[in-house]
Amino acid sequence: MISVKEAFETIIAQVNEFPKELCVFDKSYGRVLAEDIVADRDLPPFHRVAMDGIAIALSAWHKGQKSFVIEGTQGAGSPCVSLQNSEGCWEIMTGAVLPTGCDCVIPVEYLKIENNIAHVVEEIQLQEMTNVHQQASDYKSGSKLISEGQRIEAHHISVIASVGKYEVEVYRIPRIAIIATGDELVAVDAQVAPYQIRMSNTYAIESGLHKHGFDQTMIFHLKDDKEQLHNKLRDILQDFDVLILSGGVSKGKYDYVPEVLDSLGVELKFRRVQQRPGKPLTFGVHTTTNKPVFAIPGNPVTAITNFRHYVVPYLNKCCSLPQRPSFAVLKSDFNFRKNLTYFLPVKIENIQGQLVADPCPTAGSGDYASLIGTHGYVKLDANTNYFAKQTLVPFYPW
Numbered sequence: 022m023i024s025v026k027e028a029f030e031t032i033i034a035q036v037n038e039f040p041k042e043l044c045v046f047d048k049s050y051g052r053v054l055a056e057d058i059v060a061d062r063d064l065p066p067f068h069r070v071a072m073d074g075i076a077i078a079l080s081a082w083h084k085g086q087k088s089f090v091i092e093g094t095q096g097a098g099s100p101c102v103s104l105q106n107s108e109g110c111w112e113i114m115t116g117a118v119l120p121t122g123c124d125c126v127i128p129v130e131y132l133k134i135e136n137n138i139a140h141v142v143e144e145i146q147l148q149e150m151t152n153v154h155q156q157a158s159d160y161k162s163g164s165k166l167i168s169e170g171q172r173i174e175a176h177h178i179s180v181i182a183s184v185g186k187y188e189v190e191v192y193r194i195p196r197i198a199i200i201a202t203g204d205e206l207v208a209v210d211a212q213v214a215p216y217q218i219r220m221s222n223t224y225a226i227e228s229g230l231h232k233h234g235f236d237q238t239m240i241f242h243l244k245d246d247k248e249q250l251h252n253k254l255r256d257i258l259q260d261f262d263v264l265i266l267s268g269g270v271s272k273g274k275y276d277y278v279p280e281v282l283d284s285l286g287v288e289l290k291f292r293r294v295q296q297r298p299g300k301p302l303t304f305g306v307h308t309t310t311n312k313p314v315f316a317i318p319g320n321p322v323t324a325i326t327n328f329r330h331y332v333v334p335y336l337n338k339c340c341s342l343p344q345r346p347s348f349a350v351l352k353s354d355f356n357f358r359k360n361l362t363y364f365l366p367v368k369i370e371n372i373q374g375q376l377v378a379d380p381c382p383t384a385g386s387g388d389y390a391s392l393i394g395t396h397g398y399v400k401l402d403a404n405t406n407y408f409a410k411q412t413l414v415p416f417y418p419w
C-alpha cells in the first residue's frame with residue numbers, strides 16, 4: 022500500500038498535455054489558454070484624451086493665457102490633427118487622439134465658450150499630459166498580457182479582443198467517460214426495489230467535472246459481469262481520453278474492475294492507498310494509448326473526495342492550470358488513530374481573513390448526506406493522530 026503523497030505523485034507523473042486547438046475568441050469563455058496573449062500595439066495605442074474639453078499647449082498656459090481661440094472640433098475615431106497656433110486650442114472629446122502641438126486637456130466643466138473662444142473660468146492646476154492617457158503608459162507593444170494556462174473569464178476576453186486575436190489557442194477538452202459499476206445500481210427515475218440503490222456517484226463526479234470546466238462527459242452503467250465489463254470498457258477505452266470508474270475495486274467476489282482493466286492492457290500503477298476514505302483506490306494507464314484510468318472505490322464519500330483529490334489536479338495539470346494550495350486552521354481538536362491519511366470534511370468559516378475548518382466527520386464513507394453543509398475537506402497526515410485546535414492543515418474546496 023502506498024502513501025497519499027506517492028499515489029498523487031504517481032498520477033501527476035502520468036500527465037500528458039492535452040492537444041491544442043483554435044477557438045473563436047467570443048466562444049472561448051471558460052476554456053484554458055494554450056498560448057500567451059501579447060499586446061500587438063502599445064496600450065493605449067496613442068495619446069488618448071481622457072476628458073471632454075479643450076486641448077491646449079501648456080506653454081501658452083504657463084505664460085498666463087486663459088482664453089483660447091478654437092481651431093476646430095475633434096471626436097474619437099478621427100485621425101490626429103495639429104494645433105496651428107500655439108495660443109489656440111482644439112475642442113476635443115474623450116477617446117480622441119491628442120492633437121500634435123497640444124500637451125494637456127482642460128475639461129469642459131472649467132470653461133465658458135463664447136464666439137468660438139474657450140475661456141477658463143474655474144481654478145485648475147495643469148501639468149504636462151493632464152487628462153491625457155499617454156501612449157504605452159499601460160503596456161508597450163509586445164508585452165505579455167495573459168499567460169498560457171489561464172482559464173478564460175470576462176476580463177480576459179476583453180484583452181483578447183482588444184489585441185485583435187480573432188482565434189485563440191486553447192487546450193482541447195478531453196472526452197471523459199464516467200462509469201458506474203454494480204448490479205445494485207438503478208437509474209434515478211427507475212422504480213427502486215428495497216435491495217437496490219439509486220446511482221449517484223456518477224452524477225456527483227460529472228458535476229464536479231463540469232464545475233472545473235471539463236464538460237465533454239458521458240455516463241455509463243455496467244453490471245458486475247466480467248464479460249460485459251471487458252467488452253464495454255474496451256470500446257470506452259477507444260472512444261474516450263480519460264476513464265473514471267466508480268465501484269468494483271475492492272476485495273469482493275464481484276469486484277472485477279482491476280482484473281478486467283489488466284486484461285485490457287491497462288497497467289495498474291497502484292491498487293491501494295494509505296488513506297481514508299478510499300483505501301482500494303486504483304489507478305492505471307492504458308499501455309498502448311497512455312490514457313489514464315481512475316478506478317475509485319464505490320462508497321459515495323470516497324467517490325467525491327477521491328475524485329476531488331486526484332482527478333481534478335490531474336486534469337488541471339494536463340492543461341497547465343496552476344494548482345493553488347489553500348490552508349485552514351482547525352476549529353477544534355481532532356483525533357484520528359489509524360495510520361492513514363484522513364480526508365476530513367469541514368465547514369469553513371472566514372474569521373478576520375483566516376479560514377477556520379470545523380470538522381464534520383461522516384458516519385463512514387457511505388454517509389454522503391453528511392457532506393451537505395460542508396465546503397470541502399482537510400488533509401490530515403497519516404503519521405500524526407492528534408491534531409490540536411489551530412493546527413494549520415491543507416484545505417481542498419469541493
Ligand SMILES: Nc1nc2c(c(=O)[nH]1)N[C@H]1C(S)=C(S)[C@@H](COP(=O)(O)OP(=O)(O)OC[C@H]3O[C@@H](n4cnc5c(N)ncnc54)[C@H](O)[C@@H]3O)O[C@H]1N2
Nearest residue numbers: 201218220221222223268269270271272276300318319320
Ligand atoms: N474485505 C474488504 N472489504 C472491503 C474493503 C476491504 O479493504 N476489504 N474496502 C472497503 C472500502 S474502503 C470500500 S470504499 C468499498 C469499496 O468497494 P468497491 O469499490 O468494490 O465498490 P462496490 O463494492 O461496488 O460498492 C461499495 C458501496 O458503494 C455503493 N456504490 C457503488 N457505486 C455507486 C454509485 N454509482 N452510486 C451510489 N452508490 C454506489 C455500493 O452500492 C456499495 O454500497 O469496499 C469495502 N469493502
Ligand code: MOO
Nearest residue numbers: 298299300323386
Ligand atoms: O474507500 Mo472506503 O470508503 O475507505 O470505505
Ligand SMILES: [Mg+2]
Nearest residue numbers: 269271273276
Ligand atoms: Mg466491492
